[in-house]
Amino acid sequence: MSKNERMVGISRRTLVKSTAIGSLALAAGGFSLPFTLRSAAAAVQQASEKVVWGACSVNCGSRCALRLHVKDNEVIWVETDNTGNDEYGNHQVRACLRGRSIRRRINHPDRLNYPMKRVGKRGEGKFERISWDEALDTIASSLKKTVEQYGNEAVYIQYSSGIVGGNMTRSSPSASAVKRLMNCYGGSLNQYGSYSTAQISCAMPYTYGSNDGNSTTDIENSKLVVMFGNNPAETRMSGGGITYLLEKAREKSNAKMIVIDPRYTDTAAGREDEWLPIRPGTDAALVAGIAWVLINENLVDQPFLDKYCVGYDEKTLPADAPKNGHYKAYILGEGDDKTAKTPQWASQITGIPEDRIIKLAREIGTAKPAYICQGWGPQRQANGELTARAIAMLPILTGNVGISGGNSGARESTYTITIERLPVLDNPVKTSISCFSWTDAIDHGPQMTAIRDGVRGKDKLDVPIKFIWNYAGNTLVNQHSDINKTHEILQDESKCEMIVVIENFMTSSAKYADILLPDLMTVEQEDIIPNDYAGNMGYLIFLQPVTSEKFERKPIYWILSEVAKRLGPDVYQKFTEGRTQEQWLQHLYAKMLAKDPALPSYDEPAAGREDEWLPIRPGTDGALACAIAWVLITENMVDQPFLDKYCVGYDEKTLPANAPRNAHYKAYILGEGPDGIAKTPEWAAKITSIPAEKIIQLAREIGSAKPAYICQGWGPQRHSNGEQTSRAIAMLSVLTGNVGINGGNSGVREGSWDLGVEWFPMLENPVKTQISVFTWTDAIDHGTEMTATRDGVRGKEKLDVPIKFLWCYASNTLINQHGDINHTHEVFQDDSKCEMIVGIDHFMTASAKYCDILLPDLMPTEQEDLISHESAGNMGYVILAQPATSAKFERKPIYWMLSEVAKRLGPDVYQTFTEGRSQHEWIKYLHAKTKERNPEMPDYEEMKTTGIFKKKCPEEHYVAFRAFREDPQANPLKTPSGKIEIYSERLAKIADTWELKKDEIIHPLPAYTPGFDGWDDPLRKTYPLQLTGFHYKARTHSSYGNIDVLQQACPQEVWINPIDAQARGIRHGDTVRVFNNNGEMLIAAKVTPRILPGVTAIGQGAWLKADMFGDRVDHGGSINILTSHRPSPLAKGNPSHSNLVQIEKV
Structure with missing residues (x-):
């Protein structure tokens, strides 16, 4: 072996020997070599290699650029942003170890490759392969049946954050292609809040009128x-x-x-x-x-x-x-x-x-x-x-x-570059529930009310959720609280009659799908991705597919377009507007260019x-x-x-x-x-x-x-x-x-700062009813019992119907990321409660196992997209992603899937959805719209090569409420008084009129209240330790939760203080039993003084590994086997950090 070969070679065995971050960074395949090693790396690069811009678009708040090296239609190694002078305020958007390990995610042996339908009980993970035509026909016919029998309010798009940076590929329910499709077909039950920020997003506007910060x-x-x-x-x-x-x-x-x-x-x-x-x-x-x-x-x-x-x-x-x-x-x-x-x-x-x-x-x-x-x-x-x-x-x-x-x-x-997004269109259904209460909407939706359950738009839900879309989210089970309860709900198939999961992997949630569809990853399709949380520098990443489609994986836009076709030509036309995914991206980027001509053209080259x-x-x-x-x-x-x-x-x-x-x-x-x-x-x-x-x-x-x-x-x-x-x-x-x-x-x-990226338009939802994002299980289980004053229903006094059809795209919240997994599992066992769950994903996640139809999605790196930053400080950026490889197997992009569904829903739906554009045409359109706002952005062709566009905030720093501070009369806040409301009359009224339990307090002042399952709860006599979750650096929620090198470098453990460990005879590394009334897990103990005595912590997002039809003991460390399904008083959000447990040495 030559010296150069020895320097660049590394095996899994040598990596596992060292869990040091430096070793992991090297093996992850996205590193910058020092000095002479750079020439050694260059020497082994083959002339047949191509470098494709991609992005990591999971929900950490960042959208980091990736440069994917492709040979023979395979990603062989990954590096990150190396453009510019890397100065403070205009720095390189370098990916962390999660993003740099994306090659292992793209080529993971557990990728979903073919459409499947469930043949066992929800959660068993038993599926059989079916054709794309059968999958799409099944989804469209179930959707038609649900709407005809129960109305649009019975259809629910599962909360998801698996792909949040993309444009065409974005899975956020309020802004995804799934939302656009449903808005073309009469709408769906709305949700409000998020699993990340349900309570703060609800609370802060009562003080400031918004949730803004410097x-x-x-x-x-x-x-x-x-x-x-x-x-x-x-x-x-x-x-x-x-x-x-x-x-x-x-x-x-x-x-x-x-x-x-x-x-x-x-x-x-x-x-x-x-x-x-x-x-x-x-x-x-x-x-x-x-x-x-x-x-x-x-x-x-x-x-x-x-x-x-x-x-x-x-x-x-x-x-x-x-x-x-x-x-x-x-x-x-x-x-x-x-x-x-x-x-x-x-x-x-x-x-x-x-x-x-x-x-x-x-x-x-x-x-x-x-x-x-x-x-x-x-x-x-x-x-x-x-x-x-x-x-x-x-x-x-x-x-x-x-x-x-x-x-x-x-x-x-x-600061964020304003990106043109795929328009979602207006949702005709105006009812909303909390994103956390979907299991209630399945289980007892009509019992959910506005004043008890936070239903919005109505006094109560009219129908339970019967159809669920779950796209790129593990919230069906893994990321939803009380996994056991969720499991029980999903076992009754009459409650939710169809669960469609669109995913990359067989996640915990995917196992609950009725239809499971294999999605392309973000890097496998074209898109434009802006930054998220990146300080004062905005940026865009222009994605191109790193490989062609493999197996039968498809992009989300294709999947939804195909469903739209089957829903009718009108649905197909509304959804696609006559555009392919590529045409959409070109269209959106053209709008960006028109607003900001300085943007590059779409295809421009280039702890202590x-x-x-x-x-x-x-x-x-x-x-x-x-x-x-x-x-x-x-x-x-x-x-x-x-x-x-x-x-x-x-x-x-x-x-x-x-x-x-x-x-x-x-x-x-x-x-x-x-x-x-x-x-x-x-x-x-x-x-x-x-x-x-x-x-x-x-x-x-x-x-x-x-x-x-x-x-x-x-x-x-x-x-x-x-x-x-x-x-x-x-x-x-x-x-x-x-x-x-x-x-x-x-x-x-x-x-x-936000530089203003144009997003794929969602259109208006004709359904105005909303539920909390956390209460969807209630809307399935007893939706018609949910009311405005008890359950937070909005837009109505109560839900009229339960959720009967559920879309689950890039979402593990069906099980893994939702509270009380056991409860959700039970709800899903009655198929009559939710009659169809459609999953679109990359893997067989815990949530995918509960889907009725499961579709294999392309990853974001496998398709074109326009990806925006999020939390990037004062620098915004946009990435124009191109497919790194062709689509493999039968994986499809989400836009194709939904366009096909739209076709089946009718020509008007198809035309409204696509607007006559392909995904590529949409990306070009969104790019142009973003460039209108950012004239210095390169044009589309130029950006295909440069990949990323960065822009610093015009002001030196972003200061929240500066204008109000300078002139409160001319720039009042969005509160009733126009001032900072320390005392909120709105909250005083809500506290007087809502149905609240004795330990639920809504206060007009920013007062301290103990809450439930807290440090002074009488339940501590039985479960003396507080359990809180945290975001673990080896995962972004449940994304990257199946990447071996990250698991080895950062093992899943429960943090416990030495004082509490000594009292229980626990040593560092011991296997311990963590349990409460909701469930139990076996996990290794991390004995550390970095946690307060009386408090324990588990990193959230680990994949559920439990026999849900047996003892239900989790061996994977999914915190939601222990969390509660009970929502918070005001936001009806997920109080996933309020838990009491006991820990015993095994």
Whole structure:
């Protein structure tokens, strides 16, 4: 063997010997070789090789460019973006190890290759091969039958995030080709919310009118960064993400970074100045304790609160609010609860020491500006909506909203190139359910109501879900809570009569399909993909198929076009508009070019970072936020001018006239509200487990750092109190006036600039009814019982019909990614409940096993598409993807599938769907539309070679609510008052009219509520450990969950503190049994001090490996075997981080 051959050769055996990241990066096949090794690599490249641009378009928030080297119609190795000078602000969009391992995903032996139909029970995974004609005819006839017998409201498109960056290939239900097809055929039941952000997305608009945050790069102008449950180092770690931007921005500002999280995350590890571990679900209590300090120490920005807010104190409280219903009264204990939210109070709840809460409050109150943000973890608690609003109060109290260096308390924003999307068209069905409640809509849909179940558009569901589309999502089972319950629901085939899964693999969800269709991967078809969360640099990736179609895999557009044909020529015409996938992309890009001529032509050539980690009990972030608020208020560290000018409900003077006396936030924090409990650091410490002195220290840091960047990830809102937690965290930015300024933030997750990519048009849905994205199982099981006031149905008072037909495209939420797998399984066992489930996927996932028809999809790298960035900071980008290979076997692109279905639904459906365009024509059209917005973008032909277009945000940094901060009269927020609503009259009305259980609380203030299945739930006597999930770096949700090298490098484990492990005789690496009332699993233990005592954590997205017709014990580590199917109170979202378990050594 020559020297060069030895240098570039590597075997699986040598890789497995080392799980170091460096070894994995080399083997993944997407690395940049140093110095002389580059010439060695070049020497072995054959002249017959071609390099094709592709993208990794899974749902991490990034859309990273890939350069796929193809020989003999096979991808042989992968590298990533190597264009430009790689400068901060215009950097290379380098893929992480997941994206670089895509060759193994493309060539995986478990890829789906042929259409199949189910021959066993749902979930058994027993299928037989059928022809494409039989599959498409079956889908179309079942769809016709469902619509004729039950109406369009009985058809449901399963929540999915398996392919979110694509245009033609995008699987997001509200914007996928499946949605467009159904809108051409009378519509389908709508869903609202998402599994990622259900509670924070619902809660924050009650405060700000939107969910906007400053870009991460604006931390350059911050003096303090406070992150609630935000972990970009694992969730957004690539060049298309924001970790690099966070580090570079902190280098410039030298801002102190405080991380509040139950787990010592990779974002914190070695990078933070301080880690405050907090009990899960208690963030709002911490915020209340901080607010108490800010108010009492005069650290609030009173002018900001007076000018911009409603409900901080009595003078801005709405007229209809009860006396002392304002925030100040709540914090000071002058509200209904009569509990001052002192640091001592917060300390008992959060576990954070009282002195640390006071310190934190003072830091927040004195740092100007301060960047306060929250990830999406805190809102995934049972009290998530309140938590999200509570966190946002910190930048509000301190006046850090709308300024550079501040933030709104939301997650970071990003700049995105505006891309032209495939038009979805309007959905004639106006009813919606939560994306989490689909199992209820199958199981007992007509019982779901608006006020109990969050049904929208009607008072109740009229029919259950009978037909499900599941495309590129494992939410049918694996990513949905309570796998056992889901399994049971799906066993009754009368409940959901057809499940169609379109997938790449036999996932856990695919096993529940009635029809399972093999999809092309994104890199196997043409598309244009924009960035997502990438800071201030937008970019586009132009995908071309890396290989031809193999076996019988098909792109999603082809699949849906074929279904449309079978639904009738009118459906086919509406869906395709006469375009192929290629024609659509050309059409969309042409629209982009017209708006931005600077875009290139379509075919142009070419862990140790935080200063401090504060471990906190899961679900208690809101308590911490309240205690910080207590410190800020009592030490006069709030930005009173900001609160007076921009807010409603902080104190008596801004409380709405109709609000009760002392209903304002200040009264709540100080214990002058109805509960009479001061939200002191001592109070929060008992809840959060953060010592009171730590809470005080944190409050002082927040109060004194100007500006301060306070943000929250999406973990805190995934608790049963997630809505409240989100609002509570955001209050820290509000109290300190850090909203709308450079260096601040709104208290939400980091923002990102959008360069404006044109998307495939969805058209209008004639169905106006909506359900929560989480309640679809209810809509199958007892849909007609679902009402607006109990189940969150929107658009109607109740559902009229259950879901009978389910589309499942690129989605593992049918089982794997949905709560309570066992419950969902049971629902699916009655085929009469959901009569058809159509799956479109790449693999036999856990969800695919439950489909009635399963179709093999092309991957995004196997077809053309226009792919946009998402969370890319201040640089937007777009990728024009081309097929790396031809379609193999019988895999087909989604556009072809749906066009064929549209044909079968009638010529009008086909014409409306395609608009006479092929997929290629659509891509060219969308490219042109995107170029209209971005004139410097290359034309279509040029971009086929250059692959990616990047564009920096015109402004230096994106600042959420800057215009509002500069002129609140001319630029009012989208709230009823036009101001920041600390006290929300809308929420007060909802709390009075909705049907809520005793432990479900909707509060007009960003208050802390314990939620259910939390740290103080009586159930802890039986199940003493809190279990929270996190996004694991080896997977993006369940995507890449079957890639061997990633599994070997990052094994699935349950995190447990040494104290809890010792008490159970558990050592690192031991196999343990994790169990509760919902289910059980066997998994290896990771004994580590990086998790708070009393708290455990499991990375979400691992593929279910359980005998669902036997003992149902999971050996794969799918957290949803343990999670609940019970939705949160307001958003009706998934509180997947509110869980109680016991762990035993096996």
